[in-house]
Amino acid sequence: MRKIAAVIFPDFEMLDLYGPLEMFSFFPKAFEIRTVSTAAGPVKASGGPSTVAEEAFGDGVDYDILLVPGGRGTRIAHSDETLLSWLKDQASKAEYTTSVCTGSLLLAKAGVLEGRRATTNKLAFDKVADQTDGVDWHRKARWVKDGSIYTSSGVSAGMDMALAVIEDCLGPKAAQDAATYAEYIRNPDPDNDPFAATGETK
Template sequence: MNIPVKVRKRPVELATIAVVLFDDFETLDAMGPIEVFGCQKECQLRFISREGGIIRSYQGVKVITEQAEGINIDALLVPGGMGTRVLTTETAYLDWLRDLVARSRLCMSVCTGSALLASASTLNGIRATSNKQAFDWVASLNGQVQWQSQARWVHDGKFYTSSGISAGVDMALQVVADIYGQKRAEETATKMEYLWNKEANNDPFSLSQR
């Protein structure tokens, strides 16, 4: 039986959250957690890419990004999307991402964002999950990751990884709960008029539920 949550010490508080964007990222993968963290007065969001400039999501949303050099990164957010398919094979990009993960005190991924983290070997020995519709592909990228096939999200050490797309909102609310308390997370969900799935094991889209 998969146990997606590993209890660890309380994470550090967040100040700067760097959102890693690339062409053809999945819009809600990024924007869902951005809405959650944007509600926290302590959090500053920075949108970064390897080259900087305008990045387009798979749905055509344009975001102005900056390069990561000189930015103090407390937390990193890596979305997924069709753009990950190419980037998992680009050594220079993975080296850049690996450095960002090393600089961060907390690292989050949504959907196939964990494919990038796995390809960069940052999840070796870590319990993690991903979009269940792409799960077999993601898991094939790195056998040293302890992939969890039934998990809405997983927390292990400084890493939070979530299942597909909308699951990133549930994960982000859990990060808020772990850092700022359950009441803050519940208030954020209410403000968003969002029905928060609070159970990491409650994964209605897992392969075992089909």
């Protein structure tokens, strides 16, 4: 059983979190999903309702898989030292560290992506790249795997990334089963990124 930390902070992006969680939730014997934030209690999503955080960064729990969403709230969260030091510590111990969209900005600011290949949201690509040092950012990628670290492109790309993590953990049939249960038209190729050119108008 792998314990997943679904990290939330004010104004996180809804689908960044819930797309991957949906895929993991098909395997309740393999993955235990826990929401984690600065404090236990409700945390409002960007443009949507609040999700209840079940655990707090200070609780001293260790997790096997970290899931870090992006969203408008990363503009504040990327300088939240409590969050960043928790991320750095947990990422050093976790089996997988994953981010969706601008969640990779938080991983970068926590030092987790130092010297690593990574990707991020396409519309925010230049802004994220400009704010970070020492990361080998890839514009054309549905998701990037570098060792135990998976970073995905914007929002929906997190579902394809989660299926890749499920494939690593449980095998290709499990990943395909999850896509079928969710009636999700999967993009199984990390290099097939139809949105790579979206942010190039800067």
